[in-house]
Amino acid sequence: MGADEHITLRIARYRPDEGEAEPTLADYDVPLRRDWAILDGLNYIKDELDGTLSYRWSCRMGICGSCGMMVDGEPRLTCATFLTDLAPGPVRIEPLANFPVIRDLIVDLTDFMHKLGKVKPWLIRDEERPVEDGEYLQTPAQLDEFKQFSMCINCMLCYSACPVYGLDNSFVGPAAIALAHRYDLDSRDEGDRQRLTILAQPEGVWDCTFVGECSAACPKGVDPAGAIQQVKLAAAQEAAKSLLLPWRSR
Amino acid sequence: MTSPGRRVTPEPFVWLLFSAGGVVAALVLPVLLVLFGVAIPLGWVAAPDHEHLLAVLRNPLTRLGLIGVCALALVHAAHRVRFTVEHAFRLGRYDPIIATACYGAAAVGTAVAAYLLLAAL
Amino acid sequence: MISPLEARYYRRRMPLLWWARRRSYAFFMLREVSSVFVAWFVVEILLLVRAVARGAAAYEGFLDAMAHPAVIGVNLVALAFVLLHAVTFANLTPRAMIVRVRGRRVPARAVLASVYVGWLVVSAFLTWLVLA
Numbered sequence: 001m002g003a004d005e006h007i008t009l010r011i012a013r014y015r016p017d018e019g020e021a022e023p024t025l026a027d028y029d030v031p032l033r034r035d036w037a038i039l040d041g042l043n044y045i046k047d048e049l050d051g052t053l054s055y056r057w058s059c060r061m062g063i064c065g066s067c068g069m070m071v072d073g074e075p076r077l078t079c080a081t082f083l084t085d086l087a088p089g090p091v092r093i094e095p096l097a098n099f100p101v102i103r104d105l106i107v108d109l110t111d112f113m114h115k116l117g118k119v120k121p122w123l124i125r126d127e128e129r130p131v132e133d134g135e136y137l138q139t140p141a142q143l144d145e146f147k148q149f150s151m152c153i154n155c156m157l158c159y160s161a162c163p164v165y166g167l168d169n170s171f172v173g174p175a176a177i178a179l180a181h182r183y184d185l186d187s188r189d190e191g192d193r194q195r196l197t198i199l200a201q202p203e204g205v206w207d208c209t210f211v212g213e214c215s216a217a218c219p220k221g222v223d224p225a226g227a228i229q230q231v232k233l234a235a236a237q238e239a240a241k242s243l244l245l246p247w248r249s250r
Numbered sequence: 251m252t253s254p255g256r257r258v259t260p261e262p263f264v265w266l267l268f269s270a271g272g273v274v275a276a277l278v279l280p281v282l283l284v285l286f287g288v289a290i291p292l293g294w295v296a297a298p299d300h301e302h303l304l305a306v307l308r309n310p311l312t313r314l315g316l317i318g319v320c321a322l323a324l325v326h327a328a329h330r331v332r333f334t335v336e337h338a339f340r341l342g343r344y345d346p347i348i349a350t351a352c353y354g355a356a357a358v359g360t361a362v363a364a365y366l367l368l369a370a371l
Numbered sequence: 372m373i374s375p376l377e378a379r380y381y382r383r384r385m386p387l388l389w390w391a392r393r394r395s396y397a398f399f400m401l402r403e404v405s406s407v408f409v410a411w412f413v414v415e416i417l418l419l420v421r422a423v424a425r426g427a428a429a430y431e432g433f434l435d436a437m438a439h440p441a442v443i444g445v446n447l448v449a450l451a452f453v454l455l456h457a458v459t460f461a462n463l464t465p466r467a468m469i470v471r472v473r474g475r476r477v478p479a480r481a482v483l484a485s486v487y488v489g490w491l492v493v494s495a496f497l498t499w500l501v502l503a
Binding site: 300338340 | 385387390400403404406407409410412413414415416417419420421423424426427430431434437438442443446447449450453454456457460461489490493494497498500501502
């Protein structure tokens with residue numbers, strides 16, 4: 001491939017501060033370098049072509065979860081999506097679906113952050129042990145139980161992929177449920193019942209129809225869809241037990 | 251129950267029936283559909299004679315088993331149709347009506363199955 | 372009470388035919404629609420039971436109706452969808468259920484294999500029950 005080869009990035013621009021009522025698409029030609037990801041293209045645009053382009057990014061290596069955007073209609077990490085894979089283009093780049101757009105490629109994270117907090121993503125103990133008693137010990141096997149679900153980088157690609165969340169954003173959503181499951185599976189945690197109160201609502205796990213697109217979009221192999229079905233099973237067993245054995249106190 | 255503020259909802263039980271229905275439909279229906287829908291009509295295998303089928307169906311295990319299969323498979327279909335209709339056509343706000351219609355139809359089908367398998371044979 | 376800034380956030384609506392826009396969504400819809408054919412076949416089973424209950428003549432009439440080319444056509448379509456349901460449902464099982472034997476986790480491949488083996492066993496049993 002020649003040094004002069006370019007690829008067109010067709011980018012959604014939205015400038016409400018300049019009185020724009022809705023987003024428009026603008027074309028930018030960036031060099032088609034073999035080692036460049038879309039993020040490198042965006043940085044090139046901001047450095048050389050149009051400094052007003054706004055977008056989020058940070059680590060540029062797929063661990064911070066900041067650079068999620070819609071690439072040709074699919075939610076992708078732009079630091080992990082390479083220009084040569086998308087040649088000859090043009091490549092459509094839009095803000096992450098199912099979230100309100102603040103400006104250009106930047107979306108409002110408020111609902112996502114709210115959902116994460118709602119599932120109590122911290123170790124819950126009936127009684128905290130005093131510090132002098134030392135750490136809570138955990139075997140490698142116990143770690144393996146929940147490790148997969150702890151790999152979430154909060155990139156929100158799963159929320160963009162989920163049609164249920166898109167249709168009704170009262171749905172708690174894949175990442176939040178996977179995070180809750182991570183804590184429920186943690187041997188040090190005793191908060192299953194408390195989280196179930198949130199998850200067992202209709203807009204908790206029961207809204208999910210196992211489309212599975214969340215897991216397909218996840219760049220870290222968390223498999224939130226699998227987590228949700230496992231929580232459904234646990235919640236259903238819990239509901240059956242409370243129905244059949246109402247005298248149970250714990 | 252130690253958790254106050256948890257709304258009682260039928261969703262978990264419906265989901266259990268839906269899952270059981272999916273399993274049962276997946277295990278039982280394909281082979282029966284191949285037999286009665288394709289293989290026997292096309293003459294690949296001889297149709298079982300009437301007395302044999304009557305004897306099989308009259309067996310109490312078959313009666314109960316078949317009622318269970320029909321009931322669970324119908325609830326499974328009702329559950330899926332409910333969500334598919336609501337998601338495909340954005341009718342989520344009519345969920346109470348749609349859910350009643352779907353599960354109601356499944357209940358009617360189950361009643362028909364029970365009548366046929368318990369009273370009519 | 373939303374701030375003037377938040378009032379200018381652009382809220383996109385999902386398109387009416389959102390499920391037609393992506394192959395993965397369309398396949399999901401097809402998978403869900405398979406449940407209609409599951410219900411259809413339950414109806415056919417009940418028609419068979421009714422025919423058997425009414426006597427040999429009614430049973431022969433049922434077999435003749437099933438042999439009608441249009442009915443065979445519909446049933447072939449129904450079979451395709453019922454198989455789609457069975458395969459997708461089976462394949463999703465290991466992700467939804469963690470199976471433990473004597474404290475150790477059964478790997479997903481083994482769970483999947485036992486689901487298919489179970490399917491084979493049930494099918495063989497039902498074939499014997501109906502035909503023998």
